[in-house]
Amino acid sequence: MKTIIFVRHGESVSNAGGITMAHDAIPLSPHGRMQAATLSAVLSVSPSRTLVSPMVRTGQTAExxxxxxxxQPEQCSxxxxxxxxxxxxxxxxxxxERKPFVTAYWxxxxxxxxxxxxxxxxxxxxxxxxxxxxxxPDLPDRTVVFGHGIWFGLLHWRLLGYGADSASDMARFRRFQQGLPMPNCATFLLKNNEGVHWCITADEAINKAIAAIPRI
Structure with a gap:
């Protein structure tokens, strides 16, 4: 059995409603940094590899x-x-103010x-x-991946066997992704049985610890 641990990045200034920035430059908010610090204490797995996206907020969460x-984390495009x-x-x-533009796109x-x-x-x-x-298939057991919410939603969708090629696929995925609980620093375990199927479960203990962090 191989396990990959996926963590969504901590709260970013964009998640907190901040003014638009370049996508790859959006940093964590102060609350997001508190989430990252708590995560480092409660995520007890000894990682074989740690991957981050090219976007600043995942690197700051992994730090x-x-x-x-x-x-040292490895960047994965x-x-x-x-x-x-x-x-x-x-x-x-x-x-x-950005929400109508996003809604129109979908x-x-x-x-x-x-x-x-x-x-x-x-x-x-x-x-x-x-x-x-x-x-x-080539990632070792106990790889920890720091990534993003919509990205993980599509990974989950694809691992379930659904397509993402047509307009109807895109619409169905959006409904699925919006219904998937994915708060900042949400942690999921992806377990593989002999290279055949992936099973995804939420790490509720970690997610509850993150949710309990008070806002200052």
């Missing part, structure tokens, strides 16, 4: 955990979160739609997740 174990809209097109907007249900040169198409995003799925 206390890696310091605890005296290791396949873990990059879905960049729905070019930040230039929503420059200066708050989280609440309502269009077009896997080839690109909202600005610095945005992804859904098709490109799906290919990144496919790339990671191809890597999974």
């Amino acid at each position: 206390p955990f890696c310091a605890r174990w005296g290791i 396949a873990l990059a979160e879905f960049s729905v809209i070019d930040p230039v097109l929503i420059d200066g907007l708050s989280g609440e 309502n269009a249900q077009d896997p080839k739609l690109r909202q600005g040169p610095m945005a992804d198409t859904f098709r490109e995003f799906n290919e990144r997740v496919s790339e990671f799925i191809r890597l999974m």
Whole structure:
């Protein structure tokens, strides 16, 4: 049995409703840093490898955990979160002001739609997740992955056997992803039985410890 541990990044300034920034430069909020510190204490697994996305907030979430174990995280481009809209097109907007743009994108249900040169198409995003799925058989037991919410939603969807190619696939995935409990620093265990199937379970003990952190 092989286990991969997936952790969504801590609360970012964007999650907290902050003004639009470049997708890869969004840092953790002060509360997100508290979440990362708590996670490092309660995630007791001794990692064989630790992977982060190219986005700052995953590296900052992994930092206390890696310091605890005296290791360096490895950056994996396949873990990059879905960049729905070019930040230039929503420059200066708050989280609440960005919501109509995101809603309009998903309502269009077009896997080839690109909202600005610095945005992804859904098709490109799906290919990144496919790339990671191809890597999974070669990852060692106790690999810890620090990633993103929509990204993990699509990984979960794909491992269930569903497609993500057509407009209807995209719409069905969005409904699934929005219903998947994925708070910041949510932790999941992906267990593989002899290379055939992946079983995903939430680590409720860790998730409850993160949820209990008071806001200051």
